[in-house]
Amino acid sequence: MDQDPKRKYHQPVMTREIVELFEPIDGGVLVDATYGGGGHSRALLSAYPGLQIIAIDRDSAAVADQAPDRVRLHQRAFSEMGELLDELGVDSITGALFDLGVSGHQLDTADRGFSYRQSGPLDMRMGPNAPFSAAEIVNDWPQDRLRRIIGKYGEERFASRIATAIVRARPVSDTAQLAEIVRDAIPAATRRTGGHPARRTFQAIRIAANDELAEIEAALETALDRLSTGGRCVVMSYHSLEDRIVKRAFADRAQGCTCPPEFPECRCGKTPTLRLINRKPLRPTDEEVEENPRARSAKVRAAEKVAA
Ligand SMILES: C[S@@+](CC[C@H](N)C(=O)[O-])C[C@H]1O[C@@H](n2cnc3c(N)ncnc32)[C@H](O)[C@@H]1O
Incomplete structure (x- = not known):
């Protein structure tokens, strides 16, 4: 057994x-x-x-x-x-x-929206009392607020470019699209360093979604x-x-x-x-x-x- x-x-x-x-x-x-x-x-x-x-x-x-x-x-x-x-x-x-x-x-269940490697809904809430869904953050938050959390919670040096690209692409429909927007916003020369280019932005949105x-x-x-x-x-x-x-x-x-x-x-x-x-x-x-x-x-x- x-x-x-x-x-x-x-x-x-x-x-x-x-x-x-x-x-x-x-x-x-x-x-x-x-x-x-x-x-x-x-x-x-x-x-x-x-x-x-x-x-x-x-x-x-x-x-x-x-x-x-x-x-x-x-x-x-x-x-x-x-x-x-x-x-x-x-x-x-x-x-x-x-x-x-x-x-x-949580990471492996695409439906939860935590993974930048799989296509899923923009969710990322760990539980029912999480203050925001990733969709609210990505599609509704002002660009400046988005830039701040990506910089602070993702420790992402290209936060400003990423926030601009997200706001331009709205409405963003799923995690695959978000990962692609982030990847395209990062200069090509730096994309190959520090793991997947969307890792830090996804981390930032997850931290904000769940406070x-x-x-x-x-x-x-x-x-x-x-x-x-x-x-x-x-x-x-x-x-x-x-x-x-x-x-x-x-x-x-x-x-x-x-x-x-x-x-x-x-x-x-x-x-x-x-x-x-x-x-x-x-x-x-x-x-x-x-x-x-x-x-x-x-x-x-x-x-x-x-x-x-
Ligand atoms: C890394 S996993 C823990 C794995 C666990 N130690 C094991 O051996 O299976 C983290 C877990 O903490 C939960 N979690 C994260 N933040 C939480 C919070 N603020 N309150 C309650 N649970 C939380 C997540 O839902 C997730 O299931």
Whole structure:
């Protein structure tokens, strides 16, 4: 019998490293904020028999199957983690895991509109509460707003040319047309560098459609507040905008006194509540990247709560 019904839904990344990072906490409640195909949750359950998991995913496809024993699975945005924990009567958690971004299932399902390699509707919403569809962003937003998000969320240096080309081509009907518009807007000489020419623009539209960065900021705050002393928060990000938010949130709580050195004694009263487990993010092994190219850009940061 197939032990893992969602085996093909998503190939989990850096599973061994993630399981090891939670090693000190066999017990209590861990929040898997990005359940997806449940690969990480399953690995954690089998490594830590004392663990209970509250799993969250905003995508109805991720919560469609029955969750394994010891997992309570909820369709929510992870920014709603605080309300969910209150509803479940859970005050504190011993672990929080975030595996950010999209699942293999979302990328591979053309109908969801995430892929620049397949033709699909301009959608890109991860769940029903996403603020915008890609179609609204691409066809309705003013050119300047479009340029800003492509530049900021896509870190795309040709944002201005791309936004102009999109507005000229309106109405844009599907992802294949959008990918072609973006490719044609980028100077031919640079098209061959940095992967598919539409990758950064699609990333930008996806982040805007799902308000992804605000989601991460809000959920990290809640997760770090709710961790019990000794509990751990592990975050895997896939691009620098996500990683920067995680790095800052951890660093802010790991920092002690911020008084200027000339002060004879501390006046800010700030004491560290987190300890960084790895100063530099962990990266996947070459073998893993070869076997699963989607692991390529993964970075894992982890921190332990040391004081309330
Ligand atoms: C990379 S996949 C996680 C894969 C999972 N770790 C596994 O082993 O299968 C990311 C998942 O997080 C979900 N997700 C992303 N942002 C979310 C948010 N703000 N709230 C809830 N779920 C979110 C996506 O729908 C997707 O299913």
